[in-house]
Amino acid sequence: HHHRTGDEWCIYPLYDMAHGQCDSIEKITHSICTLEFAPHRELYDWLIEKLEIFPSKQYEFARRNLTYTVMSKRKLLQLVNEKYVAGWDDPRMPTISAMRRRGYPPSAIREFVKRIGVSKRENIVDISLLEFCVREELNKVSKRVMAVLDPIKVVLTNYPEGQTEMLETENNPEDPNSGNRELPFSRELWIERGDFMENPPKKFFRLSPGGLARLKSAYIIQCDEVVKNDAGEIVELRCTYFPDSKSGQDTSGLRPKATIHWLSVPHAISAEVRLYDRLFQVEDPSADDRNFKELLNPDSLIVKNAWLEPSLAEVTPGEYYQFIRLGYFTPDPDSQPG
Known part of the structure; x- marks a missing residue:
């Protein structure tokens, strides 16, 4: 039958x-x-x-095995059916649909295939080579934008309250034809928490008490005061900006050693950002005697609520972006406006 x-x-x-x-x-x-x-x-x-x-x-x-994943359809089906991943196109999966959703350009995958070639000897290819090919391609085509994943507020005490200034920044320094765009700048800003240290080591050149840093495509600022909550956590930095230090027109004579990214608090938009890592904790799960599901990386997906620049309010899946100083991102097909 x-x-x-x-x-x-x-x-x-x-x-x-x-x-x-x-x-x-x-x-x-x-x-x-x-x-x-x-x-x-x-x-x-x-x-x-x-x-x-x-x-x-x-x-x-020979089958092309990759490190930090499995190629067995039987095992991948288990991961899908038992909800360890969100489906065959989950960005952690070694499938073409997953790579597309993760934002891997087709040209990068073709370059990877060219580099590894065809063989009759079974081997395992380091996934970092695939990631290198992806970064090489995305560096050429991605629009540079600003996003803050772990924010701390900066208040520019000598910047006029209620004022907004539009500053110009490049879309992609690798592509001279990509043009420029404008970013709103105001008295209150978001910066990455990791770009400030209250007691920095000698080789920390970003923002610190009394220290200088340049805001990308904007001004040089100096940290004057650190504000903490009752638990002793830093919640705000009060800084001075130097009006004569505007990018492209700097006459201040100041020489900060670091440039950091930022967003205007009243103009930034909130978004869910998904940070994907390798699916397994070990290089070759198939060679390990343990149950392969015990080897899954518990931190292969981290979800954060972040702030993005306002130009990202309307984006389309399939577009490529580099969050300056953070990494490459693409809109997920299941994204919702707002």
Whole structure:
């Protein structure tokens, strides 16, 4: 009894018999298989010869395994069915749909494939090579934008209250044709918490009490006061800005050693940002004796509420962005406006 055709036929061809005939019917010239199909090639060729049909040819190559993931469809299906991942296109999965959703450009995947080549020897490819190819391509095509994932407020005490200034910044320094855009600047700003240290070590050049830092495409500021809550946590920095230090028109003579990114508090938009890491904690899960699900990386997905520049209010899946100094991002297809 067949699960689709019932009792219509009393005999059905096994894969080994049907493989070559299906390829022949479809006029396949090169039937590309992984190495485990090599012992089946003799039967593949024999059936085609005896049936005197179009001579498809089977060729074998080694499976391309990647570090920090698994390629077994059986294991991947378990991860999907048992909700360890959100589906076959979950950005942590080693599938084409997952890579598309994660924002990997097709050209980067093609470059990766060119670099690793085709082999008949089983091996495992370092996933960092794929990530390198992706970064190389995204560096050329991504629009640079500002986002703050772990915010701390900066108040510019000598900047006029209620004033907003539009400052120009480049879209992509790698592409001279990408143009510029304007960013709103105001008295209250968000910066990354990691860009400030109250008691910095010697080689920390970003913002600190009494220290200087340049705001990207804006002004130089100096931290004058640190405001803490009752628990001793820093909640606000009160700073001075130098009006004569505007980017491109700087006559201040000041020489800060670091440039940091920022957002205007009243203009920034809130968003959920998903930070993806490698799916497994070990380099080769298939070589480990433990249950492969025990090797999953518990921090492979971290969700943050972040602030983004207002130009990102209307974005489309498939667009590429570099959050300056943070990494590359793309709108998720399940994004909702606002």
